[in-house]
Amino acid sequence: MRLKTTLEQWLTLSEIDKAGSIQAAAVALNKSHTTLIYAVRKLEEQLGVTLLKVEKRRAILTDDGKSLLRRAQTMLEQAKVLEEISNQLVQGVESxxxxxxxxxxxxxxxxxxxxxxxxxxxxxxxxxxxxxxxxxxxxxxxxxxxxxxxxxxxxxxxxxxxGVVSMLPVVAKNHPLATKNQPCLADLSSSRQIVVRDLGRQDKQDVGWLKSNQRITVDNFDHAVQAMLQGLGYCRLPQHVIKNIPSNSAVVLQVEHAQQYQVPxxxxxxxxxxxxxxxxxxxxxxxxxxxxxx
CATH class of the missing domain: 3.40.190.10 (Periplasmic binding protein-like II)
Incomplete structure (x- = not known):
């Protein structure tokens, strides 16, 4: 299919609309006033539609012109992005x-x-x-x-x-540990612990206090939060994760000698x-x- 119009014609119309006059658009595009007039007239001839009218020395798009240009703007933006992508590819920018x-x-x-x-x-x-x-x-x-x-x-x-991340022990509001003012490590060891597993394939590592008699091991903190809110156990969570948990559904434990630690x-x-x-x-x-x- 052969197109009647070109990107250059639509760009000219867009600049005239933006500048408010043919003369101002000519300056912006570094072209002559006559060249722009010819481009618009040619575009109107190709489409069979009046696109531009002059009112008090201002170039104003007709309703048809506004409607068509609104659709053409997407095409102009895509053309601009294509050129930017081409420049980035030439410069060796990674895909x-x-x-x-x-x-x-x-x-x-x-x-x-x-x-x-x-x-x-x-x-x-x-x-x-x-x-x-x-x-x-x-x-x-x-x-x-x-x-x-x-x-x-x-x-x-x-x-x-x-940055630095603070890790705090948290339980659901209805968990037995939530009622203790300052639980000790012995209280934690007799409670179920929710931990996030090492996602590596080999030489897996353990970090932190892991002496609870029973554990639930999950892939990420999203799962850990869900398990914790179900009252399944306590879990050490990053402070920024805890901030997103409704305050009426969980309690941060004040554990004796082990209330929080920080990870750089x-x-x-x-x-x-x-x-x-x-x-x-x-x-x-x-x-x-x-x-x-x-």
């Missing part, structure tokens, strides 16, 4: 990034900077993989991720501080100097976001 994020990390710390990243990048897709314990380390050492949010720095992989988070580029421009740009945005959280 996809893999981001490994430790399950302790507040997800907002990742997704808020990512929104800024996508404002400038229309060609790179992002795959987010949640990790924990040994899998966090494996993703870095195997260079399986372009960016990794980790707990402790990993040997031979430079990293930057990214770091960010690293597992591929180092081999990292592409998109990975480096998003990494920089993530680092800059640390200052806005302080």
């Amino acid at each position: 996809e990034l893999t981001i490994a994020i430790d399950h302790l990390c507040n997800r907002n710390w990742l997704y808020a900077p990512m929104a800024l990243f996508f404002e400038q990048n229309h060609s790179t897709s992002v795959q987010v993989i949640e990790t924990s314990l040994s899998k966090t380390q494996q993703m870095v050492t195997a260079e399986s991720a372009d960016i990794s949010i980790i707990t402790l720095p990993i040997t031979n992989h430079p990293s930057e501080a990214f 988070l770091h960010i690293t580029l597992p591929k180092g100097a081999k990292s592409g421009p998109a990975a480096k740009y998003l990494y920089q945005l993530l680092l800059e976001s640390v200052n806005t959280r302080r």
